[in-house]
Amino acid sequence: MKKLQFGLSGMGRIGKVHLQNVQQHSATVSIKGVYPANIKAKKWVEEQGVNHFYETFEDLVNDPEIDAVIIASPTAFHAEQIILAAQAGKALFAEKPIDLDREKVTKVLQVLQQTHVPFFLGFNRRFDPSIEQIKKNILNGHVGTPEIIKITSRDPAPPPLTYIPSSGGLFLDMAIHDFDMACHLMDQKVTEVYSTASVFGDPNIGKLGDIDTAVTTLTFENGAIAVIDNSRHAAYGYDQRIEVFGSKGLCGMDNHRINQSFLANAKGMHQPVPPNFFIERYAASYAKEMTLFVEHLLHKTKPSVGAIAGLRALDLALAAQQSVAEKKAITVSI
Amino acid sequence: MKKLQFGLSGMGRIGKVHLQNVQQHSATVSIKGVYPANIKAKKWVEEQGVNHFYETFEDLVNDPEIDAVIIASPTAFHAEQIILAAQAGKALFAEKPIDLDREKVTKVLQVLQQTHVPFFLGFNRRFDPSIEQIKKNILNGHVGTPEIIKITSRDPAPPPLTYIPSSGGLFLDMAIHDFDMACHLMDQKVTEVYSTASVFGDPNIGKLGDIDTAVTTLTFENGAIAVIDNSRHAAYGYDQRIEVFGSKGLCGMDNHRINQSFLANAKGMHQPVPPNFFIERYAASYAKEMTLFVEHLLHKTKPSVGAIAGLRALDLALAAQQSVAEKKAITVSI
Amino acid sequence: MKKLQFGLSGMGRIGKVHLQNVQQHSATVSIKGVYPANIKAKKWVEEQGVNHFYETFEDLVNDPEIDAVIIASPTAFHAEQIILAAQAGKALFAEKPIDLDREKVTKVLQVLQQTHVPFFLGFNRRFDPSIEQIKKNILNGHVGTPEIIKITSRDPAPPPLTYIPSSGGLFLDMAIHDFDMACHLMDQKVTEVYSTASVFGDPNIGKLGDIDTAVTTLTFENGAIAVIDNSRHAAYGYDQRIEVFGSKGLCGMDNHRINQSFLANAKGMHQPVPPNFFIERYAASYAKEMTLFVEHLLHKTKPSVGAIAGLRALDLALAAQQSVAEKKAITVSI
């Protein structure tokens, strides 16, 4: 059988993760080439055994041998590249967010609907083994109907100040993963969004119009409630926890630790911190989403997380922004 | 030295706990007598070595030998009994809430201010060893300024339906402890209260105008945020957890377990449930508050938790009720 | 119904624990009096509401009103007092060990067999809630046939040097509880005992002929193996853990902690130490064994742990001593 040919756009830290994960499927997939050509990471790419570099993104999408394109370029290029690739008939794996602008996202959705290309949006956390287990527990009825969902999502440190203006702010840049998670686990329409937010760390974050601390409450159609708390400065590392409470019990996910060692002394029992970095913490989910993407292409099945999920998470993030700005609960149907 | 003479009003389950805890101070305190006389628990009281029963509450407060009165009668009697005892010059330990009615509570506060009797309000959880440790960690700066406080407080089962109409509802009956806890740990004025609530269990709870599920967000003056989630039906037992997140770290309290056994088999690692009942779970805090009350009397020091704390928690509970009723965030200064 | 009348011999720290635990049964049991009369603890005893003091132990056992005697005197008096009380027809609750001398223990057994008085030996740990759960898991077949039992038993600090000469040494003084635990959980004859031991702390312990560190392996008739490790200086507190491994899984007991608080910071996740003292750690088991003793007397049932268990644990401790002295495995049938 002929192998699938992949092209990759973007060779930053996430692009590299995807390249290595694709190579785990060397039995069925080849990486034909990478765009852009003049990347800093060129040497690294060649060491991985990939030697073809496209001069332009158009060259990549117009290469007739390419079956699928992986988009891990900066957010500002996502929408445009998705549209070009979809119009060229390529299957697509795209990093989130599709765009920070609701109109552009809507435009992307239209193109995807018209072109019918397979599209997988990289909400990788859905494929974390612990989160897959939570979802399984819900579907198997182990906790009954979910009534309260709690998501703790705290970064160890804020992004560079220079990144903040183009980031979309805490809700669109960071909490969007958590909004997707709440929707993924609850599978209900949101009817009300309330957020309260502050700046506790670097005051420049506030001067740039952003926040570093937020608590968001989502009320769902059936009365279920999700609470998401975010911070940009968890001193103890990257804090990623989930709880789903229902009539029959509670399921969830604890933090990982960098290793399973412990030390007990006169001061108490001590255990190591969580992994500090999302790429490390979610290594398994990045690998799993790529495995699923390849399987979807091989078996011509539909990806479970598409562009609609991206729009939904964006809408929740925008409502959260509005709630903070207007200091009130926002009625929605998302 | 002459021993302190205590009189007890109310011999329900909490009254019994207080009686036994007072007896731990037999070196310095005697229980002179108990009101009412015709209680079901009379035999039990006599077995504890207490043989005097007052016919009326007035008999108790007018007994010149009595130094202090412990009020553990039904909520409806609290305000009246506190006022009578205070006017008789007795030191007071009273169960919460002072009353469900804000005006009555204000009246009690006035009497207490006029009479200057020592008054200790039974927000026992403040004296739980784990919660004392949280407070110490905050005061010692171990987590920096608290930015996000999360309180999970879930009962294993709702109260009897017959109790609900006089209970004041979930916020005044149950969450009031959690509101006090948020204030105790944060030590800041609350500026905004937002609650969203549902009925997921017995629909009769809803018919009685109450709820069994609620998530409340408190925003504090300095931008800090507290989130309290409540449920009346935690299948796995009484769930009592706290987290305090600040710039330097996170401190908190995990659930207890009924014992420290474990079982590992092909299905995983299994550990026992939490204690099912608040009297069992907070046994140490009930004992500690009584020890502190006795010490305050012996050393003529002021109790750390007085009637003001009761009013404050009540006001937050009332604001939460209003938020649910009006489906909006309530601006306050509490 | 007339209450049972108890007499207590010995009012050290364990005697006090027993007195308070008996008082929990005030509905069915009265404490008639305490021996000796001139105890330092007299004031404390009177504060507990007990006012009768016997001049001699003979006075106590000859008091015809006394139904049962609790022996918590120093070890050197145990055998003699048990014999006197048994010959006076009193039911007996005795602290372990019966004696450090095998012959004396055998003599006690004879007297108990002749007099048929109810006899409960205070191997309290058997009644710890976690250990009861382990035993239940074994009996219910949850781990299959036990194949490997591991007992960790480490004191936070050695006893005073002055106590060591009369203590019987680490195996008879401390590990004897663990030997009883191994027998209790395994319910098989021991065929081989091997111990290896050292002094790592105060070298004076070695000069007094004792050890502070030991690992003992017991091989049972069916091939099952128990390993007990002991130390006299666990810096992190009193370490009491058990594991039972069998064909179907593993069950066991973790350490308690002084509270359930936690602190996470840049150095990791920190939790409090275990309780430092056996009376604190095993408070529930001391209470439970007294409850059972009272129930045995009320319902005329036979205590589950009698003098034979004391002899068996002593024999294992003596074999462990011999193994260390002779540097070889000892073949036994215990």
Place this chain on the structure above:
Amino acid sequence: MKKLQFGLSGMGRIGKVHLQNVQQHSATVSIKGVYPANIKAKKWVEEQGVNHFYETFEDLVNDPEIDAVIIASPTAFHAEQIILAAQAGKALFAEKPIDLDREKVTKVLQVLQQTHVPFFLGFNRRFDPSIEQIKKNILNGHVGTPEIIKITSRDPAPPPLTYIPSSGGLFLDMAIHDFDMACHLMDQKVTEVYSTASVFGDPNIGKLGDIDTAVTTLTFENGAIAVIDNSRHAAYGYDQRIEVFGSKGLCGMDNHRINQSFLANAKGMHQPVPPNFFIERYAASYAKEMTLFVEHLLHKTKPSVGAIAGLRALDLALAAQQSVAEKKAITVSI
């Protein structure tokens, strides 16, 4: 800089792990080829981008371009291949054990001493992140002098019966890792070895002269004691735990879990099993040892774990075998 050229011998499950780990060093290392040529795994190897297959092991060691040889062939070939490669001047990474026969191991040591080739023995567990942390804690004095070491090492299932006759038995096949671990952590001579062992699972294991359950006690020169317990049938998965107890505290390693999910319900709190397979559990240590091997070659430093460690662990395993056979403690100086 020219890349290092590696040749691999053996393409079973461990050989594949090594191949993939070497490919992580593609910046500095190339895999020149693999022996044998007619392997079942040929397709898999080619998919990894390796296309050269040696007809004989001699072809591999005589290839002048090869700098280093990785030996992951069946145990019976280890000694012979190590000798051939060493005599050809190749640097060596070899899987343990060197051989089951003490004389052959001694011969290998002689050749390695004569040829001075770099030699790294694959006691991979030493490089597990948790175990590295334990070692660090010991070296940093965090637990004081180690006094008691406990190693729990239990396989989820016995090997196929057909493998047992050539395996060397439980001590040489399985416990040898644990003996190495005890030596690695204690860094003291062993003076006494005592083992007691049984067959609790498939009785055919016993008929083949092997055991499936063993507890081994090692006494060290300074009085420290190590206890190793082994089983071939841990129903709950691969159980790998370590504890090091010293005068200042306790450090160690808990089991991993297949994910960090949890489920709490009326029966208790449930968490997933450990990884079931050593390759999964020790994935990080396999990767780390290869990283270190490459670094040793690049920087011409000496591997920390050489052939002497293999001989030492073998000698302890042989002494454990003797102890079981002769039912006595064996005096040694290992």
